[in-house]
Amino acid sequence: MTFEHEVATKVAVPDGLPMAPRPFVIRRTRRETYDTFTLELESTIKTKPFSFAPGQFNMVYVFGVGEVPISISGDPDNMDKLLHTARAVGTVTKRMSALGKGDVLGIRGPFGAAWPLAEAKGKDVVIVAGGIGLPPLRPSIYSIMRNRGEYGRVCLLYGARTPSDILFPREMETWRKKHGIDVFITVDRSMKGWKGNVGVVTTLIPKATIDPLNTLAMIVGPEVMMRFSALELLKRGIDPATIYVSMERNMKCGIGLCGHCQFGPHFICKDGPVFPYNRIKELLMKREI
Amino acid sequence: MFQVAVTAMVYRIETAAVQSLIEVLHQQNYSVLGPTLRDGSIVYDELHDASDLPMGWTEEQRPGYYRIRKRNDEALFGFTLGPHSWKKFLFPSISKLFSASRNAKGFNVLKDKAEPKGGTKPLAFFGVRPCELHAIEIQDKVFASGDYKDPQYNNVRAQVFIVAVNCSHPAETCFCSSMGTGPGVEGQYDLALTEIIDEKQHFFLIEAGSPKGEQVLENIQHHPAEGNEVSKGEDVVRTAASNMKRTLDTRGIKELLYENAEHPEWEKVGARCLSCANCTLVCPTCFCNTVEDSTDLGGTEATRTRKWDSCFTLDFSYIHGGNIRTSTKARYRQWMTHKLASWIDQFGTSGCVGCGRCITWCPVGIDITDETRVIRDNNGSA
Amino acid sequence: METLEPIITSHPFFKDLDKKYITLVTGCASNVRFDGGKFIFREGEEAHQFYLIRQGKVAIEIFTPDRGHIVIETLDEGNILGWSWLIPPYQWHFDARALEATRAIALDGKCLRKKCEEDHDFGYEFLKRFAHIMEQRLAASRIQLLDLYDVRT
Numbered sequence: 001m002t003f004e005h006e007v008a009t010k011v012a013v014p015d016g017l018p019m020a021p022r023p024f025v026i027r028r029t030r031r032e033t034y035d036t037f038t039l040e041l042e043s044t045i046k047t048k049p050f051s052f053a054p055g056q057f058n059m060v061y062v063f064g065v066g067e068v069p070i071s072i073s074g075d076p077d078n079m080d081k082l083l084h085t086a087r088a089v090g091t092v093t094k095r096m097s098a099l100g101k102g103d104v105l106g107i108r109g110p111f112g113a114a115w116p117l118a119e120a121k122g123k124d125v126v127i128v129a130g131g132i133g134l135p136p137l138r139p140s141i142y143s144i145m146r147n148r149g150e151y152g153r154v155c156l157l158y159g160a161r162t163p164s165d166i167l168f169p170r171e172m173e174t175w176r177k178k179h180g181i182d183v184f185i186t187v188d189r190s191m192k193g194w195k196g197n198v199g200v201v202t203t204l205i206p207k208a209t210i211d212p213l214n215t216l217a218m219i220v221g222p223e224v225m226m227r228f229s230a231l232e233l234l235k236r237g238i239d240p241a242t243i244y245v246s247m248e249r250n251m252k253c254g255i256g257l258c259g260h261c262q263f264g265p266h267f268i269c270k271d272g273p274v275f276p277y278n279r280i281k282e283l284l285m286k287r288e289i
Numbered sequence: 290m291f292q293v294a295v296t297a298m299v300y301r302i303e304t305a306a307v308q309s310l311i312e313v314l315h316q317q318n319y320s321v322l323g324p325t326l327r328d329g330s331i332v333y334d335e336l337h338d339a340s341d342l343p344m345g346w347t348e349e350q351r352p353g354y355y356r357i358r359k360r361n362d363e364a365l366f367g368f369t370l371g372p373h374s375w376k377k378f379l380f381p382s383i384s385k386l387f388s389a390s391r392n393a394k395g396f397n398v399l400k401d402k403a404e405p406k407g408g409t410k411p412l413a414f415f416g417v418r419p420c421e422l423h424a425i426e427i428q429d430k431v432f433a434s435g436d437y438k439d440p441q442y443n444n445v446r447a448q449v450f451i452v453a454v455n456c457s458h459p460a461e462t463c464f465c466s467s468m469g470t471g472p473g474v475e476g477q478y479d480l481a482l483t484e485i486i487d488e489k490q491h492f493f494l495i496e497a498g499s500p501k502g503e504q505v506l507e508n509i510q511h512h513p514a515e516g517n518e519v520s521k522g523e524d525v526v527r528t529a530a531s532n533m534k535r536t537l538d539t540r541g542i543k544e545l546l547y548e549n550a551e552h553p554e555w556e557k558v559g560a561r562c563l564s565c566a567n568c569t570l571v572c573p574t575c576f577c578n579t580v581e582d583s584t585d586l587g588g589t590e591a592t593r594t595r596k597w598d599s600c601f602t603l604d605f606s607y608i609h610g611g612n613i614r615t616s617t618k619a620r621y622r623q624w625m626t627h628k629l630a631s632w633i634d635q636f637g638t639s640g641c642v643g644c645g646r647c648i649t650w651c652p653v654g655i656d657i658t659d660e661t662r663v664i665r666d667n668n669g670s671a
Numbered sequence: 672m673e674t675l676e677p678i679i680t681s682h683p684f685f686k687d688l689d690k691k692y693i694t695l696v697t698g699c700a701s702n703v704r705f706d707g708g709k710f711i712f713r714e715g716e717e718a719h720q721f722y723l724i725r726q727g728k729v730a731i732e733i734f735t736p737d738r739g740h741i742v743i744e745t746l747d748e749g750n751i752l753g754w755s756w757l758i759p760p761y762q763w764h765f766d767a768r769a770l771e772a773t774r775a776i777a778l779d780g781k782c783l784r785k786k787c788e789e790d791h792d793f794g795y796e797f798l799k800r801f802a803h804i805m806e807q808r809l810a811a812s813r814i815q816l817l818d819l820y821d822v823r824t
Contacts, residue, residue, distance in 0.1 A: 016440045019580065019593060020387040020398045035822070044394060063389065063396050064584030064591035089609050089822050104395020131820030161820040188815050190730075190742035195770055198730065199744040200814045206749070222819040228810075250607050252580050252598075255437035259577030260598070260605060262627065264547075265634035270436065286550050288619030610822065 018255050021061040021106025022048075024082060026099055032085060032167050036132065037097045038073065041082040041105060049079035050107075053114030054139035055246060055274045059254045060084060061106030062099075066092045069251045069269070071136035072110060076143055082107070085135035085167070111254040113274045115140045115218055116244060123242070124152040124210035128229045130159045130201050130221025134167050136246055136273075137220050145179045155182040155208045159201025159225070163187050163194040182209050201225060205232035212237035219277075220246040227284055230277050243277035264289055297481075297496040299519050300511040304491050307365060308339040309509040310452070310480075314413045317505065319450055322378060323415030324371065329357060331371035333378075336415055343368060350460035350645065352654030363491065366416060366484045369460040370644055374573030375414050375421055376428060379445055386441075386580065386593040396591070411448035417478065419471035420463075420642040422453055424573030426476055430636040431576045450501060453478040455522070456529045462645030464535040464658055470642040472529035480505060483522040494522040537643065537658040538665060539629075545665060546630040550622065554663045559618025561653050566599035568647035568655075569624065574632075574640045577605070600624050625657060675700045675776055682723055684751055684800055692793050695786060699779040705769035711752065712763045718755035719780045724748055727773025732766040744811070745770065751804050756780025 024041040031037050043050055052072050061067040068090065074083025088097035099105070117140060125144060129137050137156075144151050156175065160166045166185060175181040184204045186197035197204070201221070217233050219226045226245045233243055249261040249268045261268035264283045266275070283289050302310075314321045323336040326343040336342065347368045348357045360367045389396045417425070425446075432442040456465070456472035465471030474481045479502030483494040494514055497503040514522075569575040579598040584591045598605060601620045606613035614620045632640030641657070648656045676697045679685050685693060703722070705711055711722065711729060722729075729752055730742045743765065746752050755763050757780065787794030 017387055017398065018437050018440070019595070020389075023395045023397065025395065061582070063391065064582055064588060066582045067580070067593075087822070106389075106396070159820075161818070165820065186745075188818065188820065192739070194742070195728075197728075197745045197747075198742045200811050202814065203744070203811055224814065224817060225819050228814060248608060249613065250605070252578070256435055257432065257437060257439055257576070258579065258598070259600070260579070262623070262631070265631035267635070288614045288616060289550070289623075 018257075019108070019253065021059070021067070021108050023104050024107045026101055026103045026105065027081065029100055033165055035089070036085060036087045036165075036167060038083055038085040038135075039096065039099070039105070040074075041084065041107065042080065043082070043107075044104070050082045050110075051079050052076055052082075052110035052139075054117060054143050055115040055136065056110035056112050057136075057254070057273060058082075058084065058107050058109030058111070059251070060086075060092070060096070061108070062092050062095045063104070063106065065095050067106070067108075067252075068092045069111075069254060071246075071273075073135035073138045074142075076139050077146055085132075085138075087132050108254060111269055113270075113272055115274055116216065116276075117143055119242075120144075120216040121147075121150045122152070122214075124215040125154045126205075126208050126210050126215055126217045126233070126238075127154070127156045128158075128201060128205070128217065128219040128221070128233075129156065130225040130229075131161060131165070132167075133220030133222075133225075133246075134158055137218060138168070140218060141175065141181070145175065145181070148179060152214065153182065153210050154180065155210055156184070157201055157204040157208060158183070158185045159204070159221070160185070160187050162189045163191045163196070184208070200228075202228045202232045205229065205236060208236070213239075215242060217243045218246075218274075219243065223247075223284065230281070240278050240281070241276065244274055245277055245280070246273045247275055247280070248273065297498060299514045299522065300495050300506070301514040301518055302493050302495050302509060302511045304363075304365070304493065306509050306511065307342070307493065310505070311336055311339055311415065313505050313508045314415070314450065314452075316508075317450075318410060319413035320410045321413045321415050322375075323452075324366075324368070326357070330355065331357065331368050333371070333373040333375065339365070342366075342416075347458060348460065350462045350649040352462065352648050352656050353651055354654070355649050362486055364484060364486045366454050366482070367458060367486070369456070369458050369463060370418060370421070370646060372571050372646065372650055374571065374644075374646070375417065375425055376573050376576075378412055378414070379425070379428060379442055379449070380432065380439075380576065380578075380597075382597045384441060384595050386595050388590060388592045390591070391589045411450065412445060413450040413452065415452045416482075417451050417453045418456055418644075419453065419474045419476075420456075420465040420468070420644040421573055422451065422474060422476045422478060423468075423470035423642045424644070425451075427574045427636065427638055427640060427642065428576060430638060431574075434636075450505070451478040451480070451498075453481040453498075455481065455483040455526050457484060457525045459529050459533040460645055460649070462535060462648040462656075463533055463643060464537050464645060465643035466530055466533050467535075467537040467539060467658075468639060468641055468643035472533065473526040478502070483525055485518070485521050485525065492518075494518065535645065535658055537641075537661055539639065542639075542661070543630040543633050545661075545668065546626045549664050549668065550626070552664050552667070554660060554667070555618045555622045558621050558655060558660055559616060561655055562601075562617050562621045563652055564601045564603075564617045564620060565652060566601040567650045567652065569599040569601060570597065571646035571650045572628075573642065573644060573646070574628075575599070579605075600627070621655075625660060628657070629661065675702065678725070678776060679723070683749065684723065684804075688796065692796065695793070696778065696783070699782040699786075700776050701779075703775050703777045705773045705775070707769055707771040707773075709769050711767040711769060711773075711775075713766045714763055716763050718753065718761045718763045720777045721751065721753035721756055721780055722775040722777050724750050724752055725774045725776065727775075728770040729773055730766075730768050730770050732768055734766060740766070740768075744808075744815075751801075754801055754805060757784065757798070757801060 028040040057071040073085040176183045252258040256270040432439040453474040478498040628640040728747045
């Protein structure tokens with residue numbers, strides 16, 4: 001059985017200018033780790049709540065500095081606040097990390113294809129996240145928690161670089177304790193005092209408490225991590241048609257007009273970022289595509 | 290847009306009427322753009338009158354070679370194509386997407402300044418070759434047919450008046466017959482011209498392809514063409530087709546290129562390619578672009594500018610910390626595979642119209658038709 | 672004494688292993704447990720056993736003078752611990768320490784080595800299964816080496 005990919009939600013373009021951002025005010029900022037932060041944003045146009053589907057991203061603009069694609073990390077059912085979690089690595093994200101309450105950012109979006117949460121209903125779900133790959137998956141987790149009864153066993157496998165890179169640790173504890181989500185965490189590099197798992201995220205896959213014959217998988221992380229994770233999932237007998245990954249490429253427009261994010265015939269921005277593994281597995285093996 | 294007239298009447302106009310045509314377009318408030326001679330090549334620019342046309346000039350084109358030379362007649366369209374294509378008017382190489390200014394609440398996008406400049410005066414493209422008509426239609430698919438439309442492109446495009454010209458002199462680098470885009474005009478045009486010139490006569494055949502075209506035609510002196518005149522026009526296109534020597538075999542081209550992503554030829558062509566991006570600049574369908582955000586010195590006004598970009602640059606494939614296509618081989622493969630194969634998946638059409646500009650303007654004379662042939666001849670040799 | 676055979680038979684490592692070999696392996700097996708913090712083995716010691724971890728968590732570590740214990744990977748329920756008993760000079764390369772109370776089945780490497788030499792069919796079967804584990808650990812270590820989540824500048 002194959003699953004139809006969920007198509008991108010069409011977005012009304014404000015004022016016919018698809019490249020012009022809408023101002024959003026920062027209501028709260030939160031330092032997640034030493035280099036990762038979350039911004040809680042609110043539209044300055046109160047009448048237009050922000051609605052999105054888990055897996056979608058926005059183009060986030062810092063006035064005069066530049067614009068970058070960042071996945072949405074908040075709750076899709078809470079339209080009053082828009083959450084973005086990012087790592088301060090580039091010119092734009094570094095500037096973003098220095099912003100505070102009351103500052104204004106520009107937002108274009110939401111763009112791109114969503115996670116197949118409807119198709120996952122009635123199935124076990126295994127979510128594999130590597131590094132900064134967890135925030136793009138959090139909206140899915142929120143959505144699953146809200147409709148917990150509609151899914152089978154849900155298992156989050158999360159690999160971080162070091163214990164101090166682990167995102168949302170307290171929240172994950174809540175997911176585990178209150179929402180029946182099996183959370184397995186591992187780090188690539190241990191630190192003093194760390195009592196948890198050490199090893200790459202793929203070593204967690206054999207532990208996932210799922211029925212491989214009735215499971216849908218969502219993977220986000222660096223491409224190598226996603227390739228190996230898919231391989232491990234296949235070893236467990238999961239149908240490749242039920243594995244989904246989220247891809248990353250350079251994006252300048254987010255709307256399929258700039259050509260930068262091409263991945264073979266696909267535009268990551270509008271055909272992805274979420275792709276069925278089957279659709280892109282050959283491309284994942286091609287070099288410099 | 291408009292419908293193509295099914296059986297358009299063919300009329301004859303005299304050479305002098307070309308001037309009238311330009312005048313009528315001016316009277317209808319069009320900015321008339323067309324071929325003109327500048328800096329040793331035939332480029333597209335403002336036509337003030339018919340004398341701006343490159344009368345009596347032609348070019349010689351070969352891989353990596355372009356020279357203009359005098360003809361021994363006074364043909365107005367006795368050349369093929371220069372380095373410019375019409376995309377520079379519909380999709381300018383640099384354009385402002387919006388500007389925004391800081392205010393107490395953050396910033397607001399300044400709507401007045403975001404309006405495209407081209408929106409003020411409609412454009413008339415004078416002397417659009419069949420391949421270029423197809424190229425415009427291909428860019429329409431990119432910028433005007435998807436979920437997101439480019440407002441600047443559409444604003445200009447919606448008002449364009451097209452005077453197409455049947456091809457009489459394919460260059461040595463042309464292969465439009467292979468791509469199904471020429472040498473005869475077809476598609477959406479307002480007027481189509483055919484230049485008839487020999488020792489005895491010099492006149493034009495003209496057909497209207499739209500009500501707008503008919504209206505312009507009404508304002509210039511014309512009369513129905515006689516049967517032998519019409520057949521002279523058909524001969525022009527037929528001769529052009531038979532003079533075209535270069536071919537590109539498009540059978541199963543998408544699968545061919547997808548399946549040969551590791552073909553050794555990519556390595557070879559990558560070794561020759563200079564990554565100069567000339568091919569993408571002269572290509573009438575290449576649409577890749579980048580945006581730049583900047584502010585004024587005071588930091589109060591910000592601008593977003595869109596510029597042509599090219600998949601031949603290293604930066605094109607940049608993602609945090611690295612670049613995807615580091616080798617020239619990968620960049621050439623991306624360009625050619627996109628043009629001839631993935632374009633079909635993306636837009637339902639080839640991205641190549643066979644105009645041959647990428648061959649002519651390549652400093653080392655890389656030939657997309659040769660590259661395709663080598664891959665086809667050694668299909669699956671990877 | 673209750674036999675360990677059912678536990679060994681049901682472990683993925685011994686999946687589909689010939690019945691007579693299972694009996695043979697069971698003959699070399701014993702139940703062990705380690706308190707949290709206790710070393711199971713240490714670098715340089717003679718390697719004469721390997722373990723099927725039944726419960727708990729074990730760290731493969733190395734000790735460095737300047738940084739102390741560095742955990743390279745952790746193993747837990749269902750994992751196999753140790754292969755140095757199989758390869759000369761039969762010496763542990765790393766430390767293994769129980770991070771919490773850990774129960775395991777210890778298998779006598781000396782005994783199994785001898786049996787592998789005597790019966791090459793058994794030896795081949797055994798080595799193949801260990802090769803699989805080594806391959807997986809090596810692949811995982813290689814990915815770990817890539818430091819994929821680091822910020823590249």
